[in-house]
Amino acid sequence: MAQKVRLVETVLRDGHQSLLATRMRIGQMLPVLGQLDDIGYEALECWGGATYDSCLRFLNEDPWERLRTLKANVKNTPLQMLLRGQNLLGYKHYADDVVEAFCKAAVKNGIDRIRIFDALNDPRNMEAAIKYSKAAGAHVQSAMVYTISPVHTDESFLKVAETLVEMGTDSLCIKDMSGLLSPYDAFSLVSTFKKRFGDNLDIDLHSHFTCGLASATYLKAVEAGCDIIDTAISPFAHATSQPATETMIEMFKGTEYDLGLDLDKFIPLVEHFRKVKTEIAEEFNLKPASDVIPAVRRYQIPGGMLSNTQNQLNEMGMGDRFFDVMDEMPRVREDLGFPPLVTPTSQIVGTMAMMNVMMGDRYKMVPNEVKDLVRGKYGKLPGTVSEETRRTIIEDEEPITCRPADQIAPELEGYRADLASKGYNGITDEDVLTYAMFPEVAVNFFDANRK
Numbered sequence: 001m002a003q004k005v006r007l008v009e010t011v012l013r014d015g016h017q018s019l020l021a022t023r024m025r026i027g028q029m030l031p032v033l034g035q036l037d038d039i040g041y042e043a044l045e046c047w048g049g050a051t052y053d054s055c056l057r058f059l060n061e062d063p064w065e066r067l068r069t070l071k072a073n074v075k076n077t078p079l080q081m082l083l084r085g086q087n088l089l090g091y092k093h094y095a096d097d098v099v100e101a102f103c104k105a106a107v108k109n110g111i112d113r114i115r116i117f118d119a120l121n122d123p124r125n126m127e128a129a130i131k132y133s134k135a136a137g138a139h140v141q142s143a144m145v146y147t148i149s150p151v152h153t154d155e156s157f158l159k160v161a162e163t164l165v166e167m168g169t170d171s172l173c174i175k176d177m178s179g180l181l182s183p184y185d186a187f188s189l190v191s192t193f194k195k196r197f198g199d200n201l202d203i204d205l206h207s208h209f210t211c212g213l214a215s216a217t218y219l220k221a222v223e224a225g226c227d228i229i230d231t232a233i234s235p236f237a238h239a240t241s242q243p244a245t246e247t248m249i250e251m252f253k254g255t256e257y258d259l260g261l262d263l264d265k266f267i268p269l270v271e272h273f274r275k276v277k278t279e280i281a282e283e284f285n286l287k288p289a290s291d292v293i294p295a296v297r298r299y300q301i302p303g304g305m306l307s308n309t310q311n312q313l314n315e316m317g318m319g320d321r322f323f324d325v326m327d328e329m330p331r332v333r334e335d336l337g338f339p340p341l342v343t344p345t346s347q348i349v350g351t352m353a354m355m356n357v358m359m360g361d362r363y364k365m366v367p368n369e370v371k372d373l374v375r376g377k378y379g380k381l382p383g384t385v386s387e388e389t390r391r392t393i394i395e396d397e398e399p400i401t402c403r404p405a406d407q408i409a410p411e412l413e414g415y416r417a418d419l420a421s422k423g424y425n426g427i428t429d430e431d432v433l434t435y436a437m438f439p440e441v442a443v444n445f446f447d448a449n450r451k
Contacts, residue, residue: 071110
């Protein structure tokens with residue numbers, strides 16, 4: 001008898017991040033938190049990712065206050081967050097003392113499970129977050145970002161997984177952020193992991209519906225022994241989000257993988273989130289993504305980036321060069337050692353491709369982020385950068401080979417002193433972390449709420 005498959009519900013985080021730019025407010029979650037808690041989920045993904053930035057920047061909410069409110073209203077189901085390794089929830093590497101303080105604060109304020117990933121799948125960029133999250137008492141789920149390239153194979157992903165298990169991870173996640181993973185490749189990859197780790201280690205698959213593959217991919221992954229799948233309640237499912245929770249319950253019903261969840265409990269939840277979706281779309285003048293985009297598999301970029309790129313090119317008067325930029329992206333990605341395309345590498349590769357097309361001369365003008373990627377400051381690249389490309393981008397500089405964060409001196413007290421010098425009263429440890437990650441946005445938020 002196969003083990004019952006469990007679900008992580010993403011409606012409170014990735015569902016609205018994927019479809020409606022992370023604009024769901026805590027007030028729109030509160031009325032149904034008790035009902036969500038009563039479903040029987042493995043976990044509720046409700047924090048991290050872009051929610052932290054969005055709370056401060058667009059919703060005038062304190063993300064820490066949101067987390068405490070969620071915890072007070074969800075008594076039985078573990079709360080899960082997404083953390084970008086040494087980047088935490090910002091867009092650069094932070095010193096280890098900031099990582100330690102953040103992991104400790106996340107658990108203290110209500111997080112039970114922390115999913116940790118690194119854009120390059122460099123375990124060294126996840127090591128501190130794993131160590132400090134475990135020390136704080138969280139369940140640590142280490143994620144490998146899935147991508148397709150000549151250097152990404154089942155064996156290469158397994159090698160990363162083995163290192164993460166040695167570091168003490170409690171479970172593993174295959175994070176397919178662009179919905180690239182096909183059903184039979186999923187069967188092969190999950191089988192490889194299960195053969196190596198057996199039933200001692202849960203495997204969670206997180207995919208997006210972007211290419212139209214994810215529901216079939218979940219089916220084959222479960223047949224291969226996958227223990228947990230990530231889904232979103234139907235109003236916030238499909239398109240660039242996850243497969244629908246109710247559909248997955250139906251799909252496995254009456255089989256050896258039956259999820260054992262009551263579909264009737266979803267009727268009021270679907271009604272509630274359908275209204276919330278309309279409210280958000282109207283308030284922020286957003287149009288939820290609705291299309292399946294098979295071309296994402298060819299260009300290997302996250303679905304949301306397709307429309308962003310088109311908009312940027314239109315603003316620059318280069319709207320007719322869209323497909324030139326799209327064709328340039330895989331070439332740039334190969335030149336830069338096949339980084340998986342997820343924040344921040346997707347933006348770095350995308351910007352470089354755009355500049356190459358705009359200048360009409362490849363690497364004539366190179367942004368600092370591209371230079372830092374080649375310098376090794378983001379971590380170890382999966383593939384190699386040719387000598388010629390390296391010289392074009394960073395000339396005679398030698399890339400670093402150490403863990404990038406080893407070059408960052410302790411920062412926490414500096415952030416604290418900086419904030420104190422600005423004259424805010426009653427600043428908490430959590431406020432210092434907010435300031436560390438988003439200094440300008442934090443100051444605007446404090447001006448409105450802390451004076």
